[in-house]
Amino acid sequence: MNDRPILHVTGLRARVADEDSDILNGVDLAMRRGQIHAIMGPNGSGKSTLAKVIAGHPAYEATAGSVAFQGEDLLEMEPDERAQAGVFMAFQYPVAIPGVSIANFLRTALQARLEDGEELDLFDFQELLMERMELLDMEPSFAQRHVNDGFSGGEKKRNEILQMAVLKPALAVMDETDSGLDIDALRIVAHGVNTLKAENPDMSVLLITHYQRMLNYITPDVVHVMVKGRIVESGGPEVALGLEERGYEQYRRMQVA
């Protein structure tokens, strides 16, 4: 059972709906339960597009291939159904929701997961939220701020991880969560992710990053290199180290089908 991939992407091609060329040109990716995979790749290679197709962003359409999550066809599901099934994406560019506090937002997200007629226990929620904020070294008053409204780049990223820590996904896709974080914040966020992982060893993480730095804290099982909408190399942590030295030049010359 555990051998079945938690996430299985095969031959995935995708584009912005109504455009005529694909951004993803046949992505293959298999993650086993509990694994941490990193995806690296030059700007514009399609990393965020892959993340958004997994999360169900309506602006993109898959034109070929499949995405299975725990054996279910993810492409057939609405974004909220995917979330409820356990998929979480930490956004590269989170949007502001003016007037909605983080606490209210997370309470609504948790309430949405309950059966009709069931009410979220507010004391339990408050406790969970405070505990998670402490884990991420956040001031309790932060929970009263409006979601991403006027947040600094680093605050936005931390808020994404807070949501992940509260919602406890089975699969977390983290899109450049490390960009914009200062050195201390990076350490705190990485510690948060590792703590979640320790709590739930079955949690799988797909980490999109440009920097080895992040991988020093969160050790990946597999590192993929994405170029022009395809995964062109996969291997162990040494792949990332190689990139650090040589950059993407070696891949740029490769022909894309």
Next chain:
Amino acid sequence: MPSNEVIQGLGLDDYKFGFVTDSEPVFRTRPGLDADIVRQISARKDEPEWMLKRRLKALRIYESKPMPQWGGDLSELQETLDQTYFYVKPQEQMERSWDDVPENIKETFERLGIPEAERRILAGVGAQYDSEMVYHSLKEEWEARGVIFDSIEDGLRNHPELFRKHFGTVIPAADNKFAALNSAVWSGGSFVYIPPGVQLETPLQAYFRVNQERLGQFERTLIIADEGSRAHYIEGCTAPVYSTDSFHSGVIEIVVNRDAFFRYTTIQNWSNNMYNLVTQRALVQQGAHMEWLDGNLGSKLTMKYPSCYLMGEGAHGEIMSIAYAGDGQHQDTGGKVIHVAPNTSSSIVSKSISKGTGRSSYRGLCKVYDGAANAKSNVECDALLINETSRTDTFPYIEIDEQTASVGHEATVSKVGDEQLFYLMSRGMDEAEAMALIVRGFIEPIAKELPLEYAVELNRLIELEMEGSVG
């Protein structure tokens, strides 16, 4: 007369919950309006001669004024007026028992989270309710401090001099066609007097007034907050007002004397066949502070512009409004601030939401008279559009005759963004929940000013509305 009188209908978007009772009105006038009907109304209320004369004079003014050609579409209104019963003695509603209220209506109340006590009032079950005791002890306390909180009819009966001194002084019959109409046929509403220096912690809530004539079609409210007093009055609630009436035209007059503070909160949700044309105005004297907090949902057309006339030096006026226009509805709302004296200040914050084919218009006036030195006014109006077919527009009128005045105006129009929706849905909320959360966030700056139970009701109402907004 039909034996089945459809008294009430309930529902949020499409009013699917009908509500039929067998009781007949104790008394109502024939449809339409003339001097004879005005006389009947006055006689029924056992009014003094001067009030009858005022009513008849107002009727003549009403008849002489043309239908307004601005604002919303009133072209079909005359037809409605010809069929309107201008006076229905509402007593028969009190006879109904809670057990007679259909289950689906009770359920809707429950979903709305309306307090039990209020549900009964809304369903027209007046007789007994849990907070009656609470109200009685409050009323005793208020009376001991000289506060008058009565129906408008009792106000006229029991406090004739005070009543006569102020009635029609803030909004004379000649002010506009519908103020004239109201002045001719008014019935129901509140009479409130807060004596000098009296500060009330607990809001005066209109629904406390059981067993008296309730908010009517032509409600008339007169409030006097005397020097240095402080109070908050709340009218209405977010549940739809069930009625077969398709016309509501209220007049609310408020006098805020020197250094007094008064807030008037009203949240109303009308059935979507309703024309809702209301005149609300406050005279704000030296150093006094007036706030209107106004929520308008439902109706076919609402035209409502609460206003503050800043008459004395240092007077301050605030108007906060939320308008929600669903399919086929037009909310033409806003506010007026008139600066007459020096160092007066005002602010208008207006938030509107339009869904489906709904349309919301902000219409505001800021007028600064010559001599109102250093007057300051700020207007902010924000519109949120839910669908492609939704519509909004702004009509800010600014008239300034004073050099030293400073007036600011800011307007924004936003759409519920795909990125926002996706963000919330990617956290597990369905589209309606996500939409409702965005809308709640949008009105939060005003909703947070509401008493908790009203804010909760408003939020739930918006959730129900959003359930209907997505395919």
